[in-house]
Amino acid sequence: MADQQLSAPSRVPSGIRHVNHDHRRGYVKIGNHLAQHRELSMAAIGLATHIQSLPTGSKVTIKALAERFPEGEVRIATALRELERHGYLARFQERLPTGRVVTCTVSYNNPPEMAEASRERRDPPRRPEPKPTPQPDPEPEPEPEPAAESVTPEAESEARELLARLRLRDPRLTLSERDTVRLAPAAAEWLERGLAPSAVTAALTRSLPTQTIHSPAALLAHRLRELLPPRLPDPWASDPAGPDRTVHPLRTCDGCERAFRSPTPGHCRSCAPPPTAGTATAAA
Incomplete structure (x- = not known):
């Protein structure tokens, strides 16, 4: 009598299996864009989930989070910076009426970038119309100059x-x-x-x-x-412009050493010798 052949067991698929039950209370919703984020670390994803589950007004400073979790302040600070960089967290300083400056933290469960991407997947954008070929800007005209009045x-x-x-x-x-x-x-x-x-x-x-x-x-x-x-007024319009006034350099008098202006070095008026009689007669 032939041995009885047992049927092969059904093949069990590998990978995760889910056993889901609805939560009645004490739960938080997170999107797959956070839970399956390709650029965030596991520490950042877990920290974002924890922050979104906290009630408004809870402290989420680095020191407070380090007291709550076994990770140190350095790792928590790195995770917070990751969340800020990807839009899940925003931190800014605000001055209170008393003058004290405090740090405010805002948590986004659906950052604007993620919401926009979700809308695009739900409503595909229309085919863009072809843009007209841009024409080169014309060379700017030079600034108009004041009109001259009958120049020669x-x-x-x-x-x-x-x-x-x-x-x-x-x-x-x-x-x-x-x-x-x-x-x-x-x-x-x-x-x-x-x-x-x-x-x-x-x-x-x-x-x-x-x-x-x-x-x-x-x-x-x-x-x-x-x-x-x-x-110029009419009486002065016909007068030709006189020559530029010549300013002679300062000289030192050879006699009294006083400063005076003259085109050539020599004596000032006080020390200049009087003209001789021959010179005066010739001049006369």
């Missing part, structure tokens, strides 16, 4: 030379030929109003900024527009 070609030519020579005063005021032509009518208006070229140059180069001048043309255009002097 001679004044405009002199103004161009004046503007070109500004770089001799300060290399930062080097202008391109295009900027020189564009600014010349405004500078010529200064010359037409009776100012000497040296006065115009002084007004344009006085009290320049100490830092780098990124746009010398814009700086000069602003000064030509804002510092333009008024026209």
Whole structure:
């Protein structure tokens, strides 16, 4: 008689098995985005679960959590930083009416990023419409210069030379030929109003900024527009501008050693010898 063959036992699947019962009280809900987070450590996931189960007002400082769990303060602090980085926790300081500064902690069971991702999975985004090909921005037009009032070609030519020579005063005021032509009518208006070229140059180069001048043309255009002097009254309009006053250097008198201004060294007026009779007769 043949031996009886026992049937092979049913194959038991490997892996976890769940035996779930509904909780009636004392439970907390957490999302799979937290429980199965791929970038959070187990310590951070467990700490987030514990914090979400606490009632409002509970202390969740590093020291208080270290007294509750066997992990040390360093590991708890690391886990808290992980939760902050991924949006499950926010900590900020707030000043009370008494002046005391306290640390406030906010726990998010569904961070905004996770909620947005969940909505996108539930409601797939519509197919985006093709965007129009961006056109390159046109080159900005230069700032319009003040309209010159009937400047002569001679004044405009002199103004161009004046503007070109500004770089001799300060290399930062080097202008391109295009900027020189564009600014010349405004500078010529200064010359037409009776100012000497040296006065115009002084007004344009006085009290320049100490830092780098990124746009010398814009700086000069602003000064030509804002510092333009008024026209002289009619009785003075026909008077030509006199020559610039010459300031002689200080000299030391060879006689009394007093300081005086003179184009050449020698004696001051008090120590100067009187003119001889021959010189006076020749002068007469």
